[in-house]
Amino acid sequence: MPDSLAGLRLGLDHSYARLPERFHARVAPTPVAAPRLLRLNAPLAEELGLDPALLASEAGVAILAGNALPEDAQPIAMAYAGHQFGGFTPRLGDGRAILLGELIGPDGARRDLQLKGAGRTPFSRGADGRAALGPVLREYLISEAMHALGIPTTRSLAAVATGEPVFRETPLPGAVLARVAASHIRVGSFQYFAARGDAEALRLLADHAIARHDPAAAEAPQPYRAFFEGVMARQAALVARWMLVGFIHGVMNTDNTTISGETIDYGPCAFMDAYDPATVFSSIDHYGRYAYGAQPRIIAWNLARLAEALLPLFDAREDAALEWARAAIGRFPALFEAAYAQGLRAKLGLATAEEGDDALVAALLARMAEARLDFTASFRALADAAEGAAPEALAPLGDWLGDWRARLAREPGPAAEKAAALRRANPAVIPRNHLVEEALSAAVEREDLAPFDALLAVLRRPFETPPPRYAAPPPPGGAPYVTFCGT
Template sequence: MASLEQLTFSNPYASLPPEFSVRVRPAPLAEARLVSVSPEALRLLDLEEAEAQRPEFVEVMGGARLLPGMEPVATVYSGHQFGVYVPRLGDGRALLLGEVHNAAGERWEVQLKGSGPTPFSRMGDGRAVLRSTVREYLCSEAMHALGIPTTRALCVIGSPEAVYREEVETGAILVRLAPSHVRFGTFEYFAHTEQTGHVALLAEHVIARHFPHLAGAPDRHTRLFSEVVERTARLVAQWQAVGFAHGVMNTDNMSLLGLTLDYGPFGFLDDFEPGFICNHSDHSGRYAFDKQPRIALWNLSCLAQALLSLVPEDALRAALESFAPTYSALWQARMREKLGLREEREDDRGLLEALLARMAESRTDYTRFFRALGHFDSSPQARNEPLRALFSRPEGFEAWASLYRTRLAAEGSVDAERHERMARVNPKYVLRNYLAQTAILRAQQGDFSEVDRLRAVLSRPFEEQPRSEPYAAPPPSWGRHLEVSCSS
């Protein structure tokens, strides 16, 4: 393992033409201190936990000290926000310090989020608040533990420095890691400003670093877009299967690598509500849970338009047309796993839709139901009372259970074996909003222990953790309908 000073930084993105980014010096927070650090994310940089306890760690990760090779830049991009094109966005409160090449041969970009104003701050202060920073930190690491592609969160740096939002809050910096932070909106910016040469340059940069198997191929740009379509379909299928709502699926929040990017007003389903809206600013429900696949395709069409100078229109259309069947197949495969089914059959979708309809009717807790379903007793006389109790209309569950029992018998399913399979794919612990809010309230009082405790629980979402049983409970009455906004 390396020490902080042994990290070798470079910033290939900063070597692109000046139209791609602006060099900005971080503005460190006053009296910066470490709030929490992810041991798993530390290891991505070949660092041990002890390194994070050194004062130098906060200096570097808080932007007060630059290591050799760091070239902080704010990157430019545009994007469609709630369906409306905004011609110039960019990193308004984030800085890309550079990337670290670790011992495993991986490259990890290190980005500070909340490190002060940039030319893209749009009258903002360039800061982030502790509240939103803790939420992104916890969710990034929780999503990784669930096996869902995501940016990673190295640590949270806090400060008593005042930041003004709807009310006075305290500032914080999130240190975020990703192989790349390039977004759909990065391509959109250069396409809509008619800088087609830079569209091509960006595509070559992305291919060389993240899709090297396409390098030099005559149709590399076409294949790049096809792979982005597939990665996006896979990502959204994973979101839907685990019950995750992103909340702000603007094109500037869509990763070219198919990572979950920019955690704002996200939410995991409590009661199953297909039209769940986790962002109280989303008055039209554009980004409701059940609309996420459709919005992903819409966003891909915006990216396709940005690539028209590189890829024939018919090839772009063909790739877009592949999204729906690809997503459907991936989602159904995930849901079969959640049901413990080993075989694919024609009536699978009907079985799934019948279950989800009954769950919606009873507002059944999504995570708790699928975890409990692993204990389903398939014998004809079994009543499965714990499962029935999760439905306000148990007769609806009983009707579905009869179909499920028949389906399990048809493939010779063995209950004990099925239980083990289902426990590996149906999490017991997810980051419910009330859990995050509890950790935030304590952190705002200077007690960061709940942030660490919750992160540790969520790092093992599929395991039984007897001492952490309360974290698997449904939300209390005060936490059932918490409103989350884009304010950060």
Template sequence: MMKLDQLNFQNTFARLPETFHSRLHPTPLPEPYLVSFNANAAELIDLDPDEVMCADFAEYFIGNRLLPGSDPLAMLYAGHQFGHFVPQLGDGRAILLGEVKNRAGEHWDLQLKGAGATPFSRSGDGRAVLRSSIREYLCSEAMHGLGIPTTRALCIVGSDEEIWRETVESAAVVTRIAPSHVRFGSFEVFFYRDQPEPIVRLADYVIDKHFPELADAPDKYPRFLNEVVIRTARLMAKWQAVGFSHGVMNTDNMSILGLTFDYGPFGFMDAYNPGYVCNHSDHGGRYAFDRQPQIGLWNLTCLAQALTPIIPVEEARAVLGHYGPTYAEHYVDLMGQKLGLTHAGQDDVPLIEALLGLMHANQVDYTNLFRSLGHFKSEAGEQNSVVRDQFIDRPAFDAWAETYRARLQNEPGTDEERKVRMDKVNPKYILRNYLAQVAIEKAEKERDFSEVDRLLKLLGCPFDEQPEMANYAAPPPDWAQHISVSCSS
């Protein structure tokens, strides 16, 4: 394992021309203190977890001191925000320290989010607050625990520097780890500037680094686009299956590697509602839960347009055609697994849709319902009260249950074996907004970070029962209805 001054920085993005970035150092913050450290994420960069005890650890990861070998910069990009193109965005409050190469040969970006103003900040202050940093830190690790592609989070470092949002809050920096921070908007900025050369350069960079098997292919650019299409389609299916809503699916928040990226006003659904809008700022519901698959394709279309200098339009359109079938196949497979089906197909779609319709009509908790379905008894005459009692309209559930029971007769194994399968795909624990809020309030009011660490540990194993933590699976209390999450979060 490595000490802080031994990390193997490579910094390949920094070697691209300055067209792609702006070099600068983070802006210092006074009296930094450690909020939380994620030893599991530290393994990605071979960092010795004992280094957290280093006197300068907080100084390094709030940006007051530079890690040896780092080459800090802010990345340039553009993007469609809520459907409208913004010609220049870029890292307005995030600074990429560089890329660490681990012993396995993997490259991992280290990025400080909230490290101060950059040339791309526009009117922003370049800072992040403790509240939003805790939310991103916990959710990125919760998504990893659920098996969903995501950026990771190494640590949070706080400061009592006052930051103005809706009210005065304290500053914090979260260290984000990802294979790459290149996004759809990284290509869009050069398309709208009518600069094809940087598009070629960036595409070659991404292919050489992340899709080396395509590097020598004569059709490498269409195949690269196809990789992004497939990864994005599968990511959208995973979000929908777990009940996750991103909140701000702008093209500058879409990862070129199909990662869940840029956590802001996200939310996991409590009571199932296909029209769920987790972002208080999304007044038109553009990024409502049930619109996410459609928006995924819309965003890919923007990327495909940006790549038309290197991919013929008709060829790009053909590649985009792979999105729908890929999404549908993966979503049905995931939902079938949640129902305990070993091989789900289009014939099972009515069964899935009927259950979701019942859940919506009866305001049934999404996560808890699917977890409890593992207890469903498939034999005729068996009682299924643990599931049935979650529905107000019990006759409607009974009718669905008969169809489900008949479908289970075609499945191999026993009910007990099916439950084991289902418990591996239906989480017991998710990062409900109220759980995050409790941790945030303890951190803000008492400088007590124990709840952050407790949630980090819990959400790392979301499919395990963890009896001592059973109350963390409870539906939200009444006061949680008043939690408001917006783009400033």
């Protein structure tokens, strides 16, 4: 296959590639043996202004696999650093992902088009630069579920089988994921230049990020401070939304924390079944650093690392910069709590405010934890309870249910409207871990994508009542669920 396909263009721009060479490495994807399109996200393609039929053609699949480049591609691997489980690595970068360029959709929004699993780059650190089929399909499935839940996320445009094995503990079928993001700029991107004392690059990166994600900040009296506050607000809202659906990222390193406020890098992620703030699924999170209940604290820690990197831009006087940064980070808990509390109130059907509401919420979570109630099913059952039913799932709540019904009765409107609002706030479906594993196993072990397709179809309509098996918690008595990084 030639390096480029004559006449085929995707309308790519390259604002990040126009930054100085130390921001990235220019590297082309490594061709694969036998690319085969597994799944194409046609609605997303159309949203991006791309022709799904073209992407599904032989020429399109060659691009999605990394076997060919459109004429307007300028492929690069981005440089960044990061704190991984608290330890700082000054040089990470895209070790198996290559940015083809930026699409400007019909809506005017700029989005990166990246190939994940596209081969070695100068940042690979001895790794093969490839991705296995299971993690590629996991990211496709869960990122689409997150999008349907209204949670900011990178999106999956296509999954392509490579026809080659990748070698982890055992040989596994390889795949490439075509991923779309508002950008791939991370907290670690700023840390990379701060660690090198490269003040010029730090300012260039901040100016680029402001133009892309916070254009209003450019007009503020202190643009870099306004930019940081924008990142902080987006991350507070994002993690609150994670918490409201029981999502556990699993690897909240600073290189997995975006400036855009999108969820990125679905490695050892999972959704909580029984409510327990200490829930951890990742096989490498031995001490619960990234447990469900720790996520608000960890994102604040990550933002503090971003503030450290940006100190020279906050103020030329180090003491003044530190003083402002500490005060800004000190405002994060209130930002998060406001977003989280607003979401919890909606999940309880409370549109007005009363003095005892916080205690009502706290009492619910305490009882759910004590009884290990299913997080998603319990909140969803409140809609039936609002219409007078007595759902068995809520029986362990005891007199709390009566207190909540009394409080809900003081909200305006008929019971049917309140129940409808509760169903809009509480999904019936999340990517249940056992169903995700079932779908991935069928795809990897038997080349059967039917379970994947069926689950994806349900996950794209999370607030509609699904067939019972998709809403049910996992069968009792199974082994503890464990996720793996997938790298």
